[in-house]
Amino acid sequence: MAAFPRSDTALEAVDLVKTYSAGRKKTPVTALRGLSFSAAQGTVFGLLGPNGAGKSTTVKILSTLSVADSGSARVAGLDVTADPDRVRQAIGFVAQKPGTDPMGTATENLLLAGRLQGMSRRDAKARARELIDRFGLADAANRRVGTYSGGMARKLDVALGLMHRPQVLFLDEPTTGLDPQARSEMWGEIARMAADEQMTVLLTTHYLEEADHLADRLAIVDHGTVVAAGTPEELKSELRGDAVHVELTEADSRARAVLRRVPELREITMDGCTVRGRTDDGARALPPVLAALDEAGIVVTSATLSRPSLDDVYLRHTGRSLEAAADEQPKTLVEVAK
Ligand SMILES: Nc1ncnc2c1ncn2[C@@H]1O[C@H](COP(=O)(O)OP(=O)(O)OP(=O)(O)O)[C@@H](O)[C@H]1O
Ligand SMILES: [Mg+2]
Known part of the structure; x- marks a missing residue:
């Protein structure tokens, strides 16, 4: 099904399956059970789903950090298993957890990322300055990142993913844990940079509002599969x-x-x-x-x-609300001990 993407397809996942073996005596976890979607070039595509739905697993497979058990994925026209090196050159990746060095300054972190991506010193310096200005970090550029607020640190994470001007940017929960003001600033940045750099952005989130606000199209993911896909308006008008x-x-x-x-x-x-x-x-x-x-x-x-809201769409397809689905997740020992 849909094995031949159209030329304007920047991202395509077809029937991805992934099971994590959880070690001796533990039951394996099936994170993806035949997940498929595609996103057109130059658009923001959202994967919306509760904790454990399989969003990060999908992003890791598409960005070559993990390998699917079966199914296929193409990014910027390249097959992720056949051409992982070229895929890595074409993408920027902003992980769910921060990847910056807290002892370094913003400038140092950006220069290091640029150099690791093969940029010349001069090009990396110019790009670092541009991104620092764009993300409003100029006043703090030479301060240690460990002293940044959550919102500033997250902006720097996104800037790191953008250093080498990727064609496709993966943003795994870019605003989780940010206060409402920092979140809306980040939304502004993401929308602006997607338009300015004509990038394709794959964004994961469990905020309905975020998907509604930012995504041109989105897929609602539940238990490792896509339960509904379309523009936010299309999905809501189903109801x-x-x-x-x-x-x-x-x-x-x-x-x-x-x-x-x-x-x-x-x-x-x-x-x-x-x-x-x-x-x-x-x-x-x-x-x-x-x-x-x-x-x-x-x-x-x-x-x-x-x-109708996107939560109603989620409810219609899964029989429960997104918030209730998030509460279903087993608590980790640390959370239980609190
Ligand atoms: N390395 C791993 N080993 C074992 N199980 C894993 C591993 N990574 C993820 N899982 C499990 O796979 C399922 C999907 O996880 P995934 O991280 O893809 O979800 P998610 O949608 O990104 O969730 P969240 O919103 O909490 O980030 C979960 O049940 C998770 O516990
Ligand atoms: Mg995740």
């Missing part, structure tokens, strides 16, 4: 009408059956104390919804109506 969101004082399994009898409401799902549904006309549906719950003695704390 007619309004979303109804009702919070109960306590989880009550009868609520779903009660609401099924309200003809205005469809696609009813329950998740703890939260009941969701869809309706063609929210204002008309809300009174009978509240009346039906009241009659059954089910107490409501709040009821809201909203236009």
Whole structure:
């Protein structure tokens, strides 16, 4: 299927499968179970999914840091397994975890990255200066990176990935852990540089808002496979009408059956104390919804109506909300001990 990409396809993953063997006595983890997508040149493509969905694994395979068990991937027209060296030259990679040397300054970190990428000293210096200005780091350029704020450090991570003017940039969760202001600054930078440098950007995120704001097209990933793909608007327009969101004082399994009898409401799902549904006309549906719950003695704390969001799209395809999916992840020992 789709084995021959069109010439304007900058990224293509076809049926990627990846299982990590977790060592003796532990069960292997299947991170990807036939994941496919493609992204056109010069666009920002988003992989949106909860923790453990397989986003980083996909990015690592596409950037040659990991090898798939089966399936194929092409980046900038090159096959990642047949041509890994040329793929590496064509891409910039910004890992989920920072890759800077905290003891070095921004300028030193950038020069080192440029030199490692084979740039001349002169070219690397000029490019470092340009990126420092672009990311608003000029005042701190000669300060040790260890003293930077989270937002500044993340900007430098992105600048490092851009040193050698890659055709394709991989950004693995560029704004996780940043405060809202730093996040919106980063969004501005990403949008600007994608346009200025006519780069293709593959961005992973678990923020719905980020995917909605930045991605020209996106794939929603769940349990190692793509459950929906398209532009944010296309995905949202799959859903007619309004979303109804009702919070109960306590989880009550009868609520779903009660609401099924309200003809205005469809696609009813329950998740703890939260009941969701869809309706063609929210204002008309809300009174009978509240009346039906009241009659059954089910107490409501709040009821809201909203236009479809990407979370509703996720819910439709997976049966749960993105936030609930993130909470499902097993806690690590450190988190449990806190
Ligand atoms: N090196 C590894 N060894 C064993 N299991 C791994 C390894 N890397 C990832 N996994 C597992 O593979 C699955 C997918 O992980 P991946 O890092 O691709 O998810 P992700 O979508 O990037 O999640 P997050 O949003 O938390 O970064 C998870 O269950 C994870 O625990
Ligand atoms: Mg990840």
